[in-house]
Amino acid sequence: MNINDVILKTVSKAVVLIILTFGIYLFLSGHNQPGGGFIGGLVIASAFVLMFLSYDSETVSEALPIDFKKLSALGVLLAMLSGVAPMFFGGAFLSQSFGYFDLPIFGKTELATVTVFEAGIALTVVGVVVNIILSISEDE
């Protein structure tokens, strides 16, 4: 594409950062507030898609050397393994647990194993969405 879209490129530089922050916030607030891995993943994916739209795919692929097919596979694997893990501690498949920990900066924080599962979902969603967009945009 040879159109000189300075405005789009400049705006998306800032907007991508905002979208990514929002996506990660949605992902982290997931398990007891509106949000979660799926929605967070979609938002993060939309940031990537915006980058692919405003720059060409070679530039973005150079900056982000990620194979999105493998990223989604990694996500599924992570989600599955987080379900398998409790089976070794006498729990049922997909059992989740949580606990409160005193962390240096955050103070008393709730950490839940469901976040690992959600992270898997998020990676899968990002991988799949970006992959779909890239396959559609490719032409022979």
Place this chain on the structure above:
Amino acid sequence: MMNNILVIPMLLPIIVGVLLIFLRTYGRLQAWVSIASMAVTTGISFYLLYKIQTDGILRLDFGGWEPPFGILFVADSFAVLLVLTSSIVTTICLSYALISTSKELQTMYFYPTVLFLAAGVNGSFLTGDLFNLFVCFEVMLLSSYVLLTLGNSKRQLREAIKYVSINIVSSWFFLVALAYLYGSIGTLNMAHVAERVAESGQTPLLTTISIVFLVVFSLKAGLLLYFWLPGSYSSPPIVTSALFGALLTKVGIYALFRMFSLIFHHQPEITHTIIGIMAALTLIGGSLGAIAFNDIRTIAAYNVVIAVGFILVGLAIATPAAMEGAIYYLIHDMVAKALLFLLVGTMITLSGTSKMAGMSGLMKNYPLLGWSFFITMLSLAGIPPLSGFIGKVLISAAAIDSGSYGLLALALLSSIFVLYSLLRIFKNCFWGETIVSKEEQPPLRKGVLWPCLALVLLTIGIGLGTEGMAPYVTDAAETLLNPEIYIDAVLGKIQ
């Protein structure tokens, strides 16, 4: 005691499949790993089947959420028998793929997709929740879309478009039916639904909803609504056809059996009559299709349709003998259809054409292939020592006992059509003058017949070992006909 082992038949193929995505370029390694994982799944299914006989129906509540609040897997003999058979058939089909498929296909995520298909199939058999059934169906269907389009031929693309649109429509109907059911009953846990339907005595509204489910599963099973089936089952690479013919329609049949024996069994004069009529029409349509075509893969695909009709005759009659017969026949048909497609595929590879006119006298150069086909033919027609016999006998006997002579006549006539359609292939392709001399015939790829021979042995083994299978099948039929057993096993703890 947790029954975590229950989830392995679905979990193991998924995890292995995902790992194989990272090993994309290693075709043969992928094949061996996937064969090994399906073999392990088979072993676990054996263990589960054995365990059910001693401990009764097993269930696993995901994440420890007790039914009816959580999603769960329930394993009764019926489900596990099918999981076992499908795992064995998948293992054998994968070993055929190892020998026969091209390098291109192997590196295009063929093996991971087959494993995801197996996971979806096993999950559909094991799940105890209707929405989860929908999800497992989707896992299976998405994999089947991929498998159908892998292979790069124009015909495949055309058939895939039909197949995908039909299945998207039927999945939408499935969702609508689930919404109706949830709206009127307020639960989607199968046992809980069954209990509440029984309490209300299956009101006309619920019967109507059951008809929507009937349409959905008929589309998936190819019961009467099989118009999409012959085309899409005869276009992809042969291993894919074998897997489709052996597994996909069977999941629809399983869902029909579960739905109309566990949940909607209070108005048999409406629902089971409709199923009977649909089965009869399927038998007629399938029989006509099987003798009308000259393409041997299309003939094989129509044989799938006939079997669907035949098994559903068992559900329409719904006596213990009919149920047992249907289960025997279901197991037999998974093995025999995989075998039929693999043999037909081997014939096509050898002769380079799928038209009957282009083949002749294969018997002279490939006697083993010919006799394997002969045994398959006898098995599908229901000749005594082979696996198709016991199912046909039980269903026919049940039809006589319940006075369904129309269904009996059609079921037996369809067997003759099966025999005729396959005999036609046998006569035209194996007998007759050998067109090409031994030197010019393409050599049979080494080992390509082993998977077929394994299936031949299996169909003989099931036929001879019927006695050994009997307790499991009887238990499966008993659970199907006495839904309380299933409901108690799932909801027992709460009450």
